[in-house]
Amino acid sequence: MAASDPTVKTTRAVDETGERSSRILQTRDLHKEFGGLTATDTVDFAVEEGELRCLIGPNGAGKSTFLNLITGQLEPTAGSIYYDGIDITPLPSHERVDRGISMKFQVPTLYEDLTARQNLRIPLQRIVDADEFETRTRELLAQFDLLAEIDETPAALSHGQQQRLEIAMAMALEPTLMLLDEPVAGLSVEETAEVAELLRTIQAEEGVAFIVIEHDIDFVETIADRVTVLDQGSIFTEGTIEKVKTDPAVRRIYLGEER
Numbered sequence: 478m479a480a481s482d483p484t485v486k487t488t489r490a491v492d493e494t495g496e497r498s499s500r501i502l503q504t505r506d507l508h509k510e511f512g513g514l515t516a517t518d519t520v521d522f523a524v525e526e527g528e529l530r531c532l533i534g535p536n537g538a539g540k541s542t543f544l545n546l547i548t549g550q551l552e553p554t555a556g557s558i559y560y561d562g563i564d565i566t567p568l569p570s571h572e573r574v575d576r577g578i579s580m581k582f583q584v585p586t587l588y589e590d591l592t593a594r595q596n597l598r599i600p601l602q603r604i605v606d607a608d609e610f611e612t613r614t615r616e617l618l619a620q621f622d623l624l625a626e627i628d629e630t631p632a633a634l635s636h637g638q639q640q641r642l643e644i645a646m647a648m649a650l651e652p653t654l655m656l657l658d659e660p661v662a663g664l665s666v667e668e669t670a671e672v673a674e675l676l677r678t679i680q681a682e683e684g685v686a687f688i689v690i691e692h693d694i695d696f697v698e699t700i701a702d703r704v705t706v707l708d709q710g711s712i713f714t715e716g717t718i719e720k721v722k723t724d725p726a727v728r729r730i731y732l733g734e735e736r
């Protein structure tokens with residue numbers, strides 16, 4: 478796991494009580510405007526260490542914008558982001574990666590001309606010495622059931638294998654928080670079940686926390702500890718999948734039922 482800064486332990490707590498908190502991520506009044514459009518509307522949001530949180534909401538609700546603010550891809554108009562007890566709002570993306578925040582984007586980011594081994598080398602170079610590279614590559618590929626594909630380029634992989642390789646690349650950075658934007662979009666039922674199993678295993682065995690944007694409510698039901706519903710840039714509601722799924726107001730805004 479990426480080491481947290483030992484000097485921040487005394488300021489780790491970011492909750493109102495001043496108590497040491499198990500929250501790994503906290504946003505305070507996080508706000509993003511594009512011109513006159515509010516994409517993230519003064520959001521207070523928290524994720525616990527090792528929690529698997531799903532973020533759902535209608536198209537344009539602000540889900541991707543919110544994740545991009547956490548990674549540093551976007552700069553907020555106002556508000557703060559605390560990670561592992563420190564205010565990371567001013568930090569550039571690569572420093573957030575070094576602190577343990579890793580992202581798998583919705584759009585494919587695999588290098589088409591590189592093999593699975595060579596693709597993995599890119600994130601691994603930030604973490605391990607060259608003499609450990611082959612061992613760690615094989616470990617990761619085995620964990621993601623891709624060892625037989627080590628010398629294949631992405632074109633030779635199924636869509637499900639490509640998605641797993643991208644998640645492996647995000648995991649290579651040894652995150653404590655992994656952000657996934659629609660990790661099962663376009664996958665078959667079997668491939669979706671494999672990804673669900675994989676995320677649950679990573680969470681259980683490595684204690685990684687997740688924020689997963691997802692439209693597939695069955696997948697959300699399989700993996701989520703808790704669900705946050707975004708609507709028009711604000712948190713509409715949060716809770717267990719059972720609570721969220723049966724909430725008539727959520728069904729109206731998210732599942733498109735008649736008002």
Ligand SMILES: Nc1ncnc2c1ncn2[C@@H]1O[C@H](COP(=O)(O)OP(=O)(O)OP(=O)(O)O)[C@@H](O)[C@H]1O
Nearest residue numbers: 511514515516534535536537538539540541542543
């Ligand atoms: N770079 C940008 N410039 C201007 N407006 C943007 C930009 N990025 C997002 N928006 C707008 O912000 C709002 C939120 O968009 P966002 O992509 O975050 O929503 P989303 O919930 O992820 O949607 P989807 O489920 O369709 O991916 C939308 O109205 C979108 O048009």
